[in-house]
Amino acid sequence: xxxxxxxxxxxxxxxxxxxxxxxxxxxxxxxxxxxxxxxxxxxxxxxxxxxxxxxxxxxxxxxxxxxxxxxxxxxxxxxxxxxxxxxxxxxxxxxxxxxxxxxxxxxxxxxxxxxxxxxxxxxxxxxxxxxxxxxxxxxxxxxxxxxxxxxxxxxxxxxxxxxxxxxxxxxxxxxxxxxxxxxxxxxxxxxxxxxxxxxxxxxxxxxxxxxxxxxxxxxxxxxxxxxxxxxxxxxxxxxxxxxxxxxxxxxxxxxxxxxxxxxxxxxxxxxxxxxxxxxxxxxxxxxxxxxxxxxxxxxxxxxxxxxxxxxxxxxxxxxxxxxxxxxxxxxxxxxxxxxxxxxx
Numbered sequence: 001x002x003x004x005x006x007x008x009x010x011x012x013x014x015x016x017x018x019x020x021x022x023x024x025x026x027x028x029x030x031x032x033x034x035x036x037x038x039x040x041x042x043x044x045x046x047x048x049x050x051x052x053x054x055x056x057x058x059x060x061x062x063x064x065x066x067x068x069x070x071x072x073x074x075x076x077x078x079x080x081x082x083x084x085x086x087x088x089x090x091x092x093x094x095x096x097x098x099x100x101x102x103x104x105x106x107x108x109x110x111x112x113x114x115x116x117x118x119x120x121x122x123x124x125x126x127x128x129x130x131x132x133x134x135x136x137x138x139x140x141x142x143x144x145x146x147x148x149x150x151x152x153x154x155x156x157x158x159x160x161x162x163x164x165x166x167x168x169x170x171x172x173x174x175x176x177x178x179x180x181x182x183x184x185x186x187x188x189x190x191x192x193x194x195x196x197x198x199x200x201x202x203x204x205x206x207x208x209x210x211x212x213x214x215x216x217x218x219x220x221x222x223x224x225x226x227x228x229x230x231x232x233x234x235x236x237x238x239x240x241x242x243x244x245x246x247x248x249x250x251x252x253x254x255x256x257x258x259x260x261x262x263x264x265x266x267x268x269x270x271x272x273x274x275x276x277x278x279x280x281x282x283x284x285x286x287x288x289x290x291x292x293x294x295x296x297x298x299x300x301x302x303x304x305x306x307x308x309x310x311x312x313x314x315x316x317x318x319x320x321x322x323x324x325x326x327x328x329x330x331x332x333x334x335x336x337x338x339x340x341x342x343x344x
Contacts, residue, residue, distance in 0.1 A: 015147035064147040067102040069138040085275045093131045106142035111152035169335040170299040181294045203308035211272040212264040309333035
């Protein structure tokens with residue numbers, strides 16, 4: 001028969017420690033359950049038992065803290081499978097998150113603490129949602145390691161700060177003006193802008209096409225791997241080449257270092273752009289174009305995906321297959337300002 005759980009004697013123990021009350025109701029013996037190993041007896045003195053566990057784990061006061069979990073998380077398979085941009089974002093999110101929760105034990109974090117972080121520390125900003133999502137990943141790891149029993153960032157326990165999808169849709173006139181501006185600058189600026197044209201014509205994510213090579217392109221279609229896979233199944237995207245896309249590909253061949261196997265969007269050395277390198281170039285191009293009044297308003301590279309989605313629905317009457325959920329595609333990327341329907 002299992003021993004009855006003694007919650008009182010379990011208070012203050014480290015993760016993976018277990019109290020075992022004696023029948024006399026006064027004495028409690030402790031033991032430690034290392035992951036994958038046999039239980040270790042720690043004696044009946046609680047303070048000495050805790051000291052023994054700290055000595056065994058060599059973790060000291062950092063055991064179970066959010067800071068320690070962040071360090072451990074970056075060694076997990078989950079981290080290693082993240083894209084370059086996502087890792088950079090998480091590194092950025094970790095700064096303010098660790099400033100508040102870094103020294104706290106994962107087991108001590110409650111839903112009210114997370115809510116306060118979102119509303120007070122982050123002032124209701126949307127960015128706070130991303131930081132709490134990262135915290136949720138760390139607390140999930142803590143549960144797996146036996147360092148916490150609940151995750152207040154999951155299961156709808158804390159309402160996130162309100163997010164409003166972007167409504168900006170780059171106009172064709174602004175895209176054309178930016179193309180002309182980049183062409184006049186010459187050099188790599190033309191490649192950056194042709195990548196933007198590709199996004200506007202095909203709707204692909206940067207992570208999907210920045211490393212595109214000519215071997216993935218036939219006379220009739222382009223083959224890409226969808227960047228965000230769902231359910232562990234890889235998905236291939238096959239994009240039929242339209243006349244406009246064919247014309248763009250011809251211009252890209254003219255600047256290609258190797259139009260048989262090389263990168264379709266080459267940097268100065270002929271290699272594919274990194275996400276960070278491309279983002280820096282794009283930012284400079286748009287800022288300069290705004291300053292010189294080449295374009296009428298600022299738009300992000302991701303807005304070009306919305307341009308494609310909106311134009312696709314306008315031309316075909318249907319949303320393109322961009323996302324695992326058509327509802328998400330419509331909510332985030334469809335930005336038409338006019339709704340059409342047929343009267344009965």
